[in-house]
Amino acid sequence: METKKFLLNEQQIPTAWYNIVAEMTNKPAPLIHPGTRQPLKPEDLYPLFSRAAADQELNTTDAWIEIPEPVREQYRIWRPTPLVRATALERALDTPAHIYFKNESVSPVGSHKLNSAIAQAYYCKQEGVTNITTETGAGQWGAALSMAAKHFGLELAVYMVKISYEQKPYRRSIMQTYGAEVIASPSMSTKAGRAIITATPNYQGSLGTAISEAVELAMSTPNCKYALGSVLNHVALHQTVIGLEAVQQMEMAGEYPDVVIACFGGGSNFAGLAFPFLRGNLRGKTDTRFIAAEPASCPKLTQGVFEYDYGDEAGYTPLIPMYTLGHNFKPANIHAGGLRYHGGGAIVSQLKHDNLIEAVDIEQLDSFRAANLFARTEGIIPAPESSHAIAAAINEALRCKVAGRGETILFNLSGHGLIDMTAYDRYFAGDLQNYTVSPEEIAENTRKLEKILGN
Numbered sequence: 003m004e005t006k007k008f009l010l011n012e013q014q015i016p017t018a019w020y021n022i023v024a025e026m027t028n029k030p031a032p033l034i035h036p037g038t039r040q041p042l043k044p045e046d047l048y049p050l051f052s053r054a055a056a057d058q059e060l061n062t063t064d065a066w067i068e069i070p071e072p073v074r075e076q077y078r079i080w081r082p083t084p085l086v087r088a089t090a091l092e093r094a095l096d097t098p099a100h101i102y103f104k105n106e107s108v109s110p111v112g113s114h115k116l117n118s119a120i121a122q123a124y125y126c127k128q129e130g131v132t133n134i135t136t137e138t139g140a141g142q143w144g145a146a147l148s149m150a151a152k153h154f155g156l157e158l159a160v161y162m163v164k165i166s167y168e169q170k171p172y173r174r175s176i177m178q179t180y181g182a183e184v185i186a187s188p189s190m191s192t193k194a195g196r197a198i199i200t201a202t203p204n205y206q207g208s209l210g211t212a213i214s215e216a217v218e219l220a221m222s223t224p225n226c227k228y229a230l231g232s233v234l235n236h237v238a239l240h241q242t243v244i245g246l247e248a249v250q251q252m253e254m255a256g257e258y259p260d261v262v263i264a265c266f267g268g269g270s271n272f273a274g275l276a277f278p279f280l281r282g283n284l285r286g287k288t289d290t291r292f293i294a295a296e297p298a299s300c301p302k303l304t305q306g307v308f309e310y311d312y313g314d315e316a317g318y319t320p321l322i323p324m325y326t327l328g329h330n331f332k333p334a335n336i337h338a339g340g341l342r343y344h345g346g347g348a349i350v351s352q353l354k355h356d357n358l359i360e361a362v363d364i365e366q367l368d369s370f371r372a373a374n375l376f377a378r379t380e381g382i383i384p385a386p387e388s389s390h391a392i393a394a395a396i397n398e399a400l401r402c403k404v405a406g407r408g409e410t411i412l413f414n415l416s417g418h419g420l421i422d423m424t425a426y427d428r429y430f431a432g433d434l435q436n437y438t439v440s441p442e443e444i445a446e447n448t449r450k451l452e453k454i455l456g457n
């Protein structure tokens with residue numbers, strides 16, 4: 003019988019994260035300070051983030067950054083995660099392709115988000131911070147940071163996107179179990195929240211708005227820092243532990259991926275799995291394709307513009323050179339809450355601009371169809387976000403079938419869906435729909451962007 007699972011031991015948890023920027027020929031344009039309009043310096047970020055995270059954010063020279071031992075110690079609760087050959091899915095698709103997935107759903111909070119949460123909480127604690135704030139969409143990041151904050155003895159306030167607060171009460175319970183305070187966003191507790199509630203009273207919230215609220219609270223509270231769960235370079239950096247393990251595991255499997263796929267919200271799990279393999283391409287040793295699977299209702303990589311934009315609704319964050327739908331874009335209320343974000347991170351955006359990675363749009367109904375096939379073959383109920391990666395992997399496997407090509411496909415199972423069963427219920431009831439975004443709506447939002455990169 004063929005080996006199904008490829009497991010590493012605790013000693014094989016990576017000791018350094020991979021900082022791909024150091025090895026990119028075309029590096030992303032610098033982040034820009036929203037006030038001075040000058041390239042951002044690490045000091046500019048110190049009021050907001052831990053110094054370590056701020057330094058990592060702007061580090062373009064060190065390809066390897068050591069993982070502190072207390073962080074590795076926490077990683078050992080669930081890492082290394084398994085690499086699994088999806089043989090039952092392959093049989094169901096009758097494809098000659100070999101399909102592998104890296105199973106990040108085995109973390110205590112059910113997603114990859116803990117990889118960065120632990121690092122960010124650790125650095126805050128190291129630097130004497132007592133309180134942290136954050137936002138959360140579907141609740142995955144909030145859950146991860148709640149666990150990490152409690153471990154390192156930090157108080158945490160989480161702004162949770164209102165639609166998820168209402169649709170996904172159990173994630174709120176998880177955060178509260180770990181001792182965090184959870185506030186539905188937009189809220190009346192911040193200027194940014196009050197402004198949007200006044201303008202759009204029934205607004206169901208978005209990650210962009212929740213970020214504005216969390217940043218505002220961090221800036222106005224002493225000894226308080228903010229932590230972000232995606233988009234930024236240091237978050238992508240921390241997630242590379244996924245791909246660094248997967249490189250070792252693909253070697254155990256005796257194969258190398260022709261295609262690497264991950265779903266795409268702000269880009270952190272995509273970066274995490276892809277960058278260590280992309281390293282082979284950058285060095286001219288491999289010719290792997292990398293596919294970011296985004297929701298058709300929030301198509302920043304395929305239909306957005308490559309330009310400087312804010313990371314949040316209110317425009318508090320630095321200007322980031324990114325593929326964006328405009329920071330005021332209001333995505334449809336799809337169930338993959340973690341993918342409802344208007345832009346992609348700077349590194350991933352630059353890689354896309356240089357055609358080093360690809361992107362595809364997945365319709366909501368296709369993602370649920372893929373999720374059900376995956377659950378019924380591989381036994382794991384995937385998160386609605388991860389289902390976008392599964393749908394893209396299935397499309398690639400079917401392409402291989404038509405072409406009669408036995409390619410190796412690797413995708414990231416970023417999380418499980420056991421706390422998202424309301425979404426599955428609605429799918430079974432026929433209540434879910436696809437959403438398309440018109441070019442006019444995108445143009446309406448991106449037209450307001452200042453032309454700095456000039457695309």
Ligand SMILES: *Cc1c(COP(=O)(O)O)cnc(C)c1O
Nearest residue numbers: 142232267268269270271340417
């Ligand atoms: C947050 C989340 C995502 C999307 O975020 P990225 O930063 O793009 O990875 C994807 N899958 C799951 C399970 C998530 O929780």
